[in-house]
Amino acid sequence: MNRDWRAELKRVLPHALLDEPLSRHTTFKIGGPADVLIDARSVAEAQTALRLAAAAGRPAFVLGWGSNLLVRDRGVRGLVLRLAGEFERIDFLEGGRVRAGAAVRVPQLVVACAQKGLSGLEPIVGVPGTLGGALAMNAGTRDGEIGPLVLEIEAVDLSEGDVRRLVKDDLRFAYREGPLRGRAALSALLRLKPGDKGDIMAVVSRYQRKRQQTQPIHTYNVGSTFKNPPGRFAAQMIEELGLKGYVVGGARVSPLHANFIENFAGAKAADVLALVDLIRERVRAAIGVELELEMRVVGE
Ligand SMILES: Cc1cc2nc3c(=O)[nH]c(=O)nc-3n(C[C@H](O)[C@H](O)[C@H](O)COP(=O)(O)OP(=O)(O)OC[C@H]3O[C@@H](n4cnc5c(N)ncnc54)[C@H](O)[C@@H]3O)c2cc1C
Structure with a gap:
């Protein structure tokens, strides 16, 4: 079969x-x-x-x-x-609206919008994924998430292949959680704010520089391992417990940013999962907080 x-x-x-x-x-x-x-x-x-x-x-x-x-x-x-293919298009419409395919990379979309004098996406310029992934994760930073900019998503049902347009009440975004379970986004319609191209590009550059200084962007990682618990920062808790640089197999807690795990030496998924378990246990025991995963784990 x-x-x-x-x-x-x-x-x-x-x-x-x-x-x-x-x-x-x-x-x-x-x-x-x-x-x-x-x-x-x-x-x-x-x-x-x-x-x-x-x-x-x-x-x-x-x-x-x-x-x-x-x-x-x-x-x-x-x-x-x-x-791929037709899902890599970006179309600029009137009224600050942009329709983009789900395979468009976020940094490319942010810069293309900035160059058209459209503002709103700047905080996520350093999110290295696709627009589809950003919609699924409600990608964002402390300064803003993609969710509030989304007017409409065209999506295909993963179990039936039917295509539907998600609007208004279908579009419920939460912290690192989009409205797409069971569906693949194909494209999205966003509404951005017209502004001065030079000013917007300057903000984009500032976010890019900040990231280069604070995140291990040249290593193999998937960004934040854990969500920030309400009112707290996962990175701070992990760092306070002395776990920066802690190694399991080929995986280690980033010496630069404690909420990042790096594959620094041919890590297996099992190494990363063992490190995740260890961090959660230490944080639970010392601080009484249950850390929730931000990265998604799939497969067997
Ligand atoms: C260096 C670095 C920095 C990062 N910084 C940030 C940050 O500041 N903020 C932030 O939010 N994230 C950040 N991330 C995490 C990651 O980039 C985002 O979660 C991103 O949105 C994931 O997009 P992706 O295309 O890589 O999705 P994938 O990793 O491929 O998939 C993630 C989830 O999205 C789903 N998905 C992917 N495409 C679609 C689609 N078309 N339709 C429906 N579901 C889909 C997948 O099924 C999966 O459940 C960072 C990652 C790295 C490596």
């Missing part, structure tokens, strides 16, 4: 990759193989792949830039869908 649906998918979409190591597609450089990884370049390709997987009873998962994901060492069963 497994071989049949994969063979059929490969026949219809020959660029599909079978048993593709996801370590090649995550910023952690960690993760076992996907049964099938498909770059869908159009709605039709996405629907074809999703419906073939669904007909064979296989689950589907949508992957962006892999910048918030820990894929376990035995990989992901079923279909891993990624968007």
